[in-house]
Amino acid sequence: MSWISPFAMNRMGLLNMNKRNVDYISRYNERSSYPLVDNKLKTKLVAAEYEVKTPRLLQVVRQQHEISHFRERADALGGFAIKPAKGSGGKGILVIIRREGDHYIKASGAAVTVAALERHLSNILAGLYSLGGAPDVAIVENLVESSPSLAKYSFQGVPDIRIVVFQGYPVMAMLRLATKASDGKANLHQGAVGVGLNIANGRSLNSVQFNRPITLHPDTGLSLENIVIENWEHMLHMAAHCYEATGLGYMGVDLVLDAQEGPLLLELNARPGLAIQMANGRGLLPRLRAVEALKRPHFRPEKRVQFVIKEFKDL
Structure with missing residues (x-):
């Protein structure tokens, strides 16, 4: 993330790396759960127990x-x-x-x-x-074959969707699109495009490449302003279920939309990056604090998703 003054960060509610590491990753992620997300085979096996589909x-x-x-x-x-x-x-x-x-x-x-x-x-x-x-x-x-509705926006690589999940609540999401600069990989640090998504409906909000705002994909030339993710609420449910599957309080859930199989879990990340905030044009802190302030957390994934859709659509 490019340098932003502390005043601007506070005003935008941006989560910085130190605060993420101390207040969220260290506090909410049990070390015993890390092997479940650091090993893709273990991730697949535990996801299957909670009926979260992964590539065959x-x-x-x-x-x-x-x-x-x-x-x-x-x-x-x-x-x-x-x-x-x-x-x-x-x-x-x-x-x-x-x-x-x-x-x-x-x-x-x-x-x-x-x-x-x-x-x-x-x-x-x-x-x-x-x-x-x-x-x-x-x-x-x-092989994952991306849904045509998303594949057309990406250069060579399969587009994926990162959802940050806190205490079982999907709090922020983005679509990652490969580019020539990123060598066909959906890696924002290498030059992939990040498209912020409205957590309530999966519609594109804002797009960046190398932390700079863009409106067109640099290689496909397609507009990034009216993207709508299919099966969005189902994806939110999948992400929410990963909390029960792993016990991790703060994680990134990476999903793809397969042309034949629908939404699939690619992998989990116990240390998700912060560029998702730039893609969304807003900070994580207000949403994280809203979840922390709940007097009665929702124990069912379905209830957590409904809370997010209602409370975070404009936050």
Whole structure:
């Protein structure tokens, strides 16, 4: 986030990194819950228990000798994604969109051989992409095919939706759109576009790239001012259920809208960034404080979602 004076931050209700770390992450996130969100395989398993859909799991590769089984299965696969279970920041994720003869085509259009895919799996197991270089597990998932209503806005990469959830209440959301600058990844720090979303109805509010306001996608040229997310209330319910699934009081829930499967959970983040505030053009603090001030928190996810829709639509 670009520098903003303390006075302006207070006026906008912006949450800064120190306050986020001390007052929200440290206070509301139990350390025992971190493994559930820092490991994508564990996230998938716990999400399934709470009926939160994730991309279909095709294979888990835990040992080097299991890589040969991937070659056997790859022959029958069209598109798929290989991910390190403990990877962070998108590192080590390899997306294959189709097969052409003996080659597999990446989202960028580059062709790779099955031998290259096997080397990638081996590197994942060795911990090349994991936090601290610890040995890891590779997961192979079904390819996410973004809903056409959102795919048209993004450059190559699949657009995703980040929802910040506090004490089980979805408090702020944004749509992240890949660009040439971000190399097809939905990473705001690398140049992806962040589109703030009205938490009550999923309509676009404000858009930024590199923290600067924009109204058109820099590559597709499409207007970002009238985007409406399909199945919005269902997404809010999914995000709210992740509180029961993990016990984390402050987290980011990353969702995608698949053309066939509908909303799917991609991953959870126990330390969500703060750029979502710039995308929305407003701060998190008023909403976080409104939840903290509740004398009787809502115990059911459905009730929490209804509270958010009613109370935060104009906040």
